[in-house]
Amino acid sequence: MKSVPNTQLGTLVADWPIHMQRAIELSSSVWTATPNPRVGCVIAKHGAIIGEGWHAAPGQAHAEVVALDKAGESAKAATAFVSLEPCSHTGRTGPCCESLIASGIQQVVIAALDPNPAVAGSGVEQMERAGIEVYHMVDFEQKARSVNAGYFKRREEGLPFVRLKLAMSLDGRTALADGRSKWITGTAARGDVQRLRASASAVITGINTVLIDDPFLTVRSSDLSISDEERKLNATLIERQPLRVIIDSQLQTPGTARILNSGGLVKVYTLNEDFIGKALADNVEIIQTGSCNKRVNLQFVLESLASDFSCNEVLIEAGPSLSGAFIETGLVDELILYIAPKILGSDGKPLLAITGLQSLDECQGFSVQKLTKIGEDIKLTLRAGQ
Template sequence: MSNSNHTQAAQDRYFMMLAIEQAKQGLYTTRPNPAVGCVIVQAGMVVGQGFHPKAGQPHAEVFALKDAGAQAVGATAYVTLEPCSHTGRTPPCALGLIEAGVQRVVIAGLDPNPQVAGRGVQLLEQAGIDVTVGVLTEQAEALNRGFLKAMRTQMPYVRLKIATSLDGRTAMATGESKWITSVAAREDVQKLRALSGAIITGSETIVTDDPQLNVRSTQLGVPAEQVPTPKVVVLDRRQRLAHNAQSEYQLCRRADTLYWRKDDLAELLRHLVSEHQCYDVLVEAGASVAGSFLCQQLVDELIVYQAPCLLGAAAQPMVNFHPLSLSEQLRFKVSSHEQLGPDLKLTLYPL
């Protein structure tokens, strides 16, 4: 690589990082749309920036181009996802970039949405714009795991969250479990919920905990009211629960709670994508439901909040499953670990 190419590659990464920072501002509010950011650079200076704030509102490129005004002519646009080529609720961004006179477009990754899928790049190239694809792809894709997985496979990205003690216990034998982990850990769970189109729980958790499973944090960087409410799904094959305005359980009083009566969890996940546009799914349930998701290999990411306490051998396990030999164990790769207040947070990927 020549020196000037080297400098350009480093500059591209730097400005793409700024575009990713822009995209992050929409992380909790764009669902079911992806979080996207855009930065316009003229002669090494940022002259415009923007992000997609919410479904139905303009895309990142529109805000960035408006911000840049006439300085977009001959500029380079950095976008965290391929500019769209279809007319949805807003006109195609690829055309917007062409009309604004942008000379070069740098894209972190292609949009697997079948309505775009390379056509955005094609439009730009046909207009004589120099296009570079593949700058900080991993970092940009990490913002939209659910959207990207759903577009590619019609299945959502599934996170399983479990709060445990040091000895891996999730509740006392009586069902008592409030609270094992600290306020700091529970505040972090609010972020997982805010990322999610749907939250799946088990009927037993409803009966023992009567949870709200809502987003109510004041520490998301945006008001909780601006976060689209995650759809709550209750797994209830025996039909013990149903919507009832007078129910003793908060989630049963809510008319939008979905009751899943079938055994097939993969079918539920497909249903959440096709019928409800839920691309990020959070499982927050007891050991039985956690076991079913893990054993059926439906989990993409396991998040464990571990409190430094011991609850003893009679307390409930982390996962209900019964391997007969070590060869049947479930193994994970640790992706990250951090301390939240007194607790540990582990993020793991099933192997």
């Protein structure tokens, strides 16, 4: 495989960055591939796109196969741009390498190797053995990895990518003193949260939020802000609910909680050993964890979500206690704050329950990635670390 930085692309292949950009764009607009990676593919010949494809959901055709189908016979001697190395193994569908080889494609250009041990370079080898020229556009690698940040993290570190979402007032409060927090932000921000849920493998919440708010934490198609292009790419979106996860040391979740009774699978992580034989509902699994300061060990939860349930990305929607604990343990990769232009007052609940900091050196830092106005509110996206 030849690595090609953009600066080494000759005039004959000057359109390569445009095609790879399009393949990555297709992959990044797909929310429903989990636990598979998001993959986009463009097939081009003489500078023109003759086929495009994306992998919409597990069990459905892979991006390369969809694009090859569209290109038909014209795929012969064409170039395929794929955001991730084509697979070489048989899963729920056949290996994409074989389809590319059979199509008579001349060149395959990838943005990143697949970290899945069942692929990891063997896709490239198989295609090269069959005489296909394979190129790696190294300048696109970071973009391709960030589209699949969760998939790469699960494969490389055994942990999901962790996104923490919180809605707060201008004065940094997340609920009134009595715990009421519903509708701090407006409808546009809430529609955006629905998108976060739709793209998450799992949504995690704390027992107090379950007891106080009794949320569903489901994706509701009616509330989801989604463009026509996204609707086309995410064919199975509406039917797919993320796994819902409750962190509940003492197993206080009532069997009547709405989160248990709104369809879809629920996992409850607990320290309580007495749950054996206790059935909350058919769709609910209770999992015993190790303890950390007499509470559920959050590292264990994330490892279990990655290894037992193949979660690539998880979204935390909890109150200040659990959100603070995730931040304190350094397990959060991305923080998304919706800031409502309202004052809730100093009796209100804080953003995060973190205490005991003695000096500024102990403060955790974040870097600002994006700031946008969303309806009447502000959305601030931050990454852990400075």
